[in-house]
Amino acid sequence: MARLRSLTGLLLAAIAVFVIGCSAPAAKVTTYTPEQLGLIETYASSVSGLRERMPELETYIDQQDWVDVQYFIHGPLGELRIRMDRLARQLLPGSQDQAKTLAKELYRHLVKIDEAAADRDTPLASSQYYEALKDFDAYLDLLPATDL
Numbered sequence: 085m086a087r088l089r090s091l092t093g094l095l096l097a098a099i100a101v102f103v104i105g106c107s108a109p110a111a112k113v114t115t116y117t118p119e120q121l122g123l124i125e126t127y128a129s130s131v132s133g134l135r136e137r138m139p140e141l142e143t144y145i146d147q148q149d150w151v152d153v154q155y156f157i158h159g160p161l162g163e164l165r166i167r168m169d170r171l172a173r174q175l176l177p178g179s180q181d182q183a184k185t186l187a188k189e190l191y192r193h194l195v196k197i198d199e200a201a202a203d204r205d206t207p208l209a210s211s212q213y214y215e216a217l218k219d220f221d222a223y224l225d226l227l228p229a230t231d232l
C-alpha cells in the first residue's frame with residue numbers, strides 16, 4: 085500500500101511538471117533571446133545609420149535648399165518607415181506598439197516637411213524637423229542595449 089501511494093505521488097508530480105511545462109510558453113515574455121537581440125542589432129544599425137544622417141536634412145532646410153530637402157526625404161529617408169516597422173516587430177510586446185506609433189509619427193513629420201518644402205515654408209519645415217528628431221530619438225530609446 086505504501087508503495088502504491090508513492091507511485092501515485094510520483095505520477096502526480098509528473099503531471100504537475102507536464103502542466104507547468106505546457107503553460108510556460110503562454111507566460112508573458114519579458115526578455116529577449118540572443119537570437120532576437122542579434123536580429124535587433126542588425127535592423128537597428130540600418131535605422132541608426134539614417135538617424136546619423138538627419139543633420140543633412142537640417143542643413144538643407146537652413147539653406148532653403150528645397151530641392152535637396154525633398155530629394156533627401158524621398159531618397160535616403162524613403163526607406164525609413166519600412167526599416168523602423170521591421171525593427172519594431174522584433175521588440176517585446178510592451179515596446180512594440182510604442183515603437184510603431186513613434187515610427188508613424190515620425191513619418192507624419194517627414195510628410196509635413198515635404199509639404200513645407202513645396203510651399204517654401206522655412207519655419208514649418210524647421211519645427212517639423214525638430215519634432216521628427218524627438219520621435220526618432222524616443223524610438224531609439226525603446227531598443228534594448230546590444231553589444232554593438
Ligand code: ZN
Pocket residue numbers: 189190193215216219
Ligand atoms: Zn511627433
